[in-house]
Amino acid sequence: MLQTGPISAASQTDVTQEMAARLKTALTTHLEQVYAPDQRKKLRLFSATESAELLGVSGQFLRKGHSDGTLPEPEVISNGRRFYSGAELWKMRHLLEAGSRTVGKYVPGRREGDKLQVIQLMNFKGGSAKSTATIHLCHYLALAGYRVLAVDLDPQGSLTGFCGLQTELEFDGATIYDALRYDDPLPLRDVIVDTYFPGLDLAPARLILSEFETETAVNAGRGEAFFERLSRALDSVEDDYDVVIIDSPPALGFLTLTGLFAATSVLVPMTPSMLDLASTQQFVEMTSAYLGVIENTGVRLDHDFFSFLITRDDPSDIPSQQIVSLMRALFQDRVIPSTAVRSTAVADASMLKMSIYEVTRAEMTRSTYDRARHSMDAVGSDVAHLIQKAWGR
Ligand SMILES: Nc1ncnc2c1ncn2[C@@H]1O[C@H](COP(=O)(O)OP(=O)(O)OP(=O)(O)O)[C@@H](O)[C@H]1O
Ligand SMILES: [Mg+2]
The missing domain is CATH 1.10.1660.10 (Multidrug-efflux Transporter Regulator; Chain: A; Domain 2)
Incomplete structure (x- = not known):
């Protein structure tokens, strides 16, 4: 039952507790409606x-x-x-x-000697469409025949929700935290779950993942460096995948840094607005400082690509297009050629925790669907191109 009306509680703790409880009931009700009757997400035909x-x-x-x-x-x-x-x-x-004479024509993933591609999407600006871009890339690549592992490094668990595990509902299994923690960590393999989306597996996240930040501070200087933890965990499953896509929290903390160290490439999603431009500048400056600290320990970080991805792009909005042009002038091919357009089709799908690949064209205004789908396909194809390039093809 949804509770509405004024909250009258004795202390601020009780007020916030009541707020959390009401939100939880509302979310549960919404999700139960979306996933009725068996509360499991399925992929359409x-x-x-x-x-x-x-x-x-x-x-x-x-x-x-x-x-x-x-x-x-x-x-x-x-x-x-x-x-x-x-x-x-x-x-x-x-x-x-x-049955094909051309190797990789239908199954384009790794061949002998190709290294696992680990792509991290990161930007400390909240709402820069990191999670939305991550799930669309995961779905695009899986539909294109790549074996994909999605890693949710954000305690908010947005990517986990997109993959059909509802932390608000039934999900209370192991998460990436259990593979990263300092005390008796689990093998990553025991944390990974397969999803209803063929070709896509997930290392899920829940709120407890935020403990990694505190535990890392406490464990500083003991044992292996904190930033090696994800990379080490990924080594243990590397044969099973072609590409790993990591979603990060809107912060440049230890979680994002352990992802950055594991990554072979980085994508920085960015909405073209003046505020985002300023924030992205600070983000890149801080990233550079942290990379310096990591490299001072004697490791060399070598990313195949470190590029910007323009998200929620609105080609009809002139001021934002000036920012897109500025970014392209400054960084040329370090800005992904295609952009993820702002679209109600993407926003509507995400209300149901779905990507544009999961909704059907018939459910939406066709032209709206087509525009969003073409845009996400184009971004996916650009990234696939970079992956192939990293493999020397
Ligand atoms: N192409 C798009 N068109 C319309 N809305 C979009 C698009 N991409 C993202 N959004 C919306 O923008 C909001 C923020 O997106 P998202 O959650 O992916 O950002 P984020 O960077 O992961 O946020 P956080 O920093 O909290 O992790 C969401 O409401 C999402 O539905
Ligand atoms: Mg997110």
């Missing part, structure tokens, strides 16, 4: 046209594959139209790759 596009083949090629038996028919065929599940797409991709 993909039409034949969309599936062909995702696989990079023609619709005709797909139909031929079904008729000559090289590709299995999907389970759902309604009114003669085929609908594919994420798992069926994943399977077809591997069948196509096995």
Whole structure:
């Protein structure tokens, strides 16, 4: 039952406790409605046209594959139209790759000798669309056939929520905190969960992750350096993935720094406004100081790319476009060519803890959906390009 009306409590502690309780009930109610009846998130089905596009083949090629038996028919065929599940797409991709003469055409991930790509999205400016950009990249890459591990380094757990684990509801399992903690840490493998999205696994987060900040301060100078902890944990699962995408909290604390050390590349999401520009300047300056401290311990940090990603871009807004132009003039190819456009389709999907890849075109104004989808695809494709470049392709 939602409680409304004035809060009358004796102390400020009781007032805030009541506020937290009311918010929790409201969130639980909202989530139960979204995930009813079994409270589990599922991935939608993909039409034949969309599936062909995702696989990079023609619709005709797909139909031929079904008729000559090289590709299995999907389970759902309604009114003669085929609908594919994420798992069926994943399977077809591997069948196509096995029969293809060009290596990596359908399964574009790591080959012998390619190093695991670890991309961290970070900016201490809150609300710069880090989590939104992270989940869209994860979904884009997984749909493109990469084996992706999402790592939630933010105690707020936004990425964890996007991946279908609701810390407000049932989820109370192990989190990335358990793999990073100083006292008897768990192997990362025991913390990782698979998601309902084929190709995407998650190292989840909950509020307790914020303990890492305090414990690191207490443990300073003892044992291995704090910033090596995530990198060490990732080493233990590195064979299972092509790409790791890390979401960070809006702070440049120990959590973000352990991510930065593990990262082979960094993306700085930034909304094109004057305030964000100023904040990003401070952020980069502080990052540089911290990188200096880490490098003074004798380690060399070598990122494949360290680039800006323009988020919530509104091409019709002139002042913001001046900032986009300024960023491009200052940093050229260190600004991702495509931008994530500001879109009600993305905002609406995120209300349901979904990416644009999870909602269907029919649920929204088509042109709104298409614009948002094209923009997220373009950003994903630019990043995939950088990943391939890091592998020398
Ligand atoms: N392309 C977009 N179009 C419209 N709204 C967006 C877009 N990207 C993000 N948003 C909205 O902006 C808000 C902030 O986004 P998000 O939570 O991803 O930022 P964040 O940087 O992860 O925040 P925090 O610093 O709290 O972790 C959210 O309400 C989100 O829905
Ligand atoms: Mg976030």
